[in-house]
Amino acid sequence: MADTRRSGAETRERILAVAREHFARQGFDRTTIRAIASEAQIDPSMVMRYFGSKEELFTAAAAIDLALPDLTEIPRDEVGRTLVTHFVRMWDSDGTLMALLRRAASDPAAAEQMRSIFAAQVARAVAPVSPDPSQAPRRAALAASQLLGIALGRYVLVLPPIVDMDIDEIVAWVAPTIDRYLTAESAQPDQDPGRVGSS
Amino acid sequence: MADTRRSGAETRERILAVAREHFARQGFDRTTIRAIASEAQIDPSMVMRYFGSKEELFTAAAAIDLALPDLTEIPRDEVGRTLVTHFVRMWDSDGTLMALLRRAASDPAAAEQMRSIFAAQVARAVAPVSPDPSQAPRRAALAASQLLGIALGRYVLVLPPIVDMDIDEIVAWVAPTIDRYLTAESAQPDQDPGRVGSS
DNA sequence: TCAGTTGGCCAACACTTGTTGACCAAGCGA
DNA sequence: TCGCTTGGTCAACAAGTGTTGGCCAACTGA
Structure with missing residues (x-):
């Protein structure tokens, strides 16, 4: 049959690819080694041999590099837009x-x-663009919460209004939020007459 | 022993309470009927008899009433604050x-x-407070994404900076975001000199 | 040629899970 | 007193899981 005796490193990659896809779509618990093996046209025991355990397979599959750009090289008023665009693109292309x-x-x-x-x-x-270093983690976490919230709504919950928006619309709405979280002087700029961001 | 022959409806409620707690803490898959039954000091088969299946038990346990206030009775500039406060309180008190x-x-x-x-x-x-009815679902979804993002960061991912913030701080940061999503005229008010919300 | 490595499959183990059905006993109405 | 409803337990089934170990066959290098 198609017993092409693949190259080992090659099968390893194929397993990883299938695993990523399954984990992304169904989560850890509902993803079975058997299903991955089946789709990779291989025996379940091979998965174990290559990765040791399901846990380790997941860890290997979930090695993530966000590849975030250097924000100091970007104009202050484009930080939000840059980040939102970056994340949505990343979610769309890689599960x-x-x-x-x-x-x-x-x-x-x-x-x-x-x-x-x-x-x-x-x-x-995100720290370098924060006006107050002590608040940097907090600002970063707030920005992360909004970005993850979009991911949740768009890819997990599949809320129609969010799914229907194209990237540009999402960026237009969310980027200002990120900008404010990261660079606004105080917590409630929208309630004061002062302007936000670069004065 | 303590075979007090409880009242039925009473055990039903106790099962439901335990189930809610388990589902909230561990999710559906990792929660077992056996564990729920054990903690409710009852036989697993009773859970089935009362609720039919694990699925139905979850459905019964997850009947949710957000108890959202009537936003039309609230000053426009307090909508965000009201909503954020409401949700954080709800998450804190009920899993x-x-x-x-x-x-x-x-x-x-x-x-x-x-x-x-x-x-x-x-x-x-949220619809009644939206300036443009056609965009109302979109605005609501954006607000939901931010609120759910906070829930995710605070209760699921347990991001330290978000956990460390008290309710007032969260409200101070997030309320303006919600206000903007729900009531701002355009998508990018922060990038124009004009003011946000009530002109 | 021949031994060792390597990619692979098969069958089974050990365990957990949701679910079912038989049986039991306390209470209650007639 | 008898029979029915009700709250409850027990033991097992059937399915699915991660995981293991034994075996096979192709390739590789000496």
Whole structure:
């Protein structure tokens, strides 16, 4: 048959690809090694041999690099737009992050993984543009909450109004929010006569 | 022993209470009928007799009334504050909504349930304060995305900066966002010199 | 040629899960 | 007193899970 005796590293990659897709679509618990193996046209035991356990397979599949741009090289008033665009594009093209988010909903270990991604990548990338270093993590977390909220509504809950919006509309609405969280002087700029962002 | 032969409706309620707590903390898949029964000091088969199946038990446990206030009776510039406060209080006191959110992450049926709650309660409550009826669902969805993002960060991912904020701080930061989504004239008010909300 | 490595499959184990059906006993109305 | 409803337990079934170990066959290098 098509017993082409694939190259090992090759099958490993194929397993990983299928696993990412399954984890992204169904979450950790509802994804079975058997299903992954079946779709990768391979025996379940091979998955174990390559990755050791389902846990380790997930960890390998969920290695995430947000590839966030250097925000200091971007005009202040385009930070929000840049970030929103970046994330929506990322979600649309690669399900890995969504897989992790889904799992985090029911698995503390995955939540911990998200926390470390937040701390190591989001908070770090965002800190330089914060007006007050002590508040930087808080600002980053607020921005993350809005971005993740969009991801939740668009890809997990599939709320029609959010799904129907194209990227530009989402950016137009959400970017100002991100800008305010990251760079506004106080918490409630919209309630004072003063302007937001660059004075 | 303590075979007090409870009143039936009473045990039913106790099962429901335990179930809500388990679903909220661990999600649907990781919650077992056996664990619920055990904690309710009852036989697993009783759960089936009362609720038919695990699915139906969840449905019964996840019947949610957001108890949203009538926004038309509230000053325009306090809508955001009111909503944020309402939701955070609700999440803090009752895990039912979080249970549903958790399950929605991996179960399309639960996601559908969230959509119907959104449509029947959130979108409906929020529509009257929208300046343009055709955009009302979109505005409601954006507000929901931010609110759910906070829930995600605070209760599911347990992002430290969000957990550390007290209700007042969260309200101070997020309320303006909600206000803008619901009532701002255009999508990007922060980028124009004009003011937001009540002119 | 021949031994070792490598990619792969098969069958089974051990366990957990939701679910079912038989049986029991306390209370209650006639 | 008898029979029916009701709250309850127990033991098992059937299915699905991650995981393991044994075996096979192709390739590779000496």
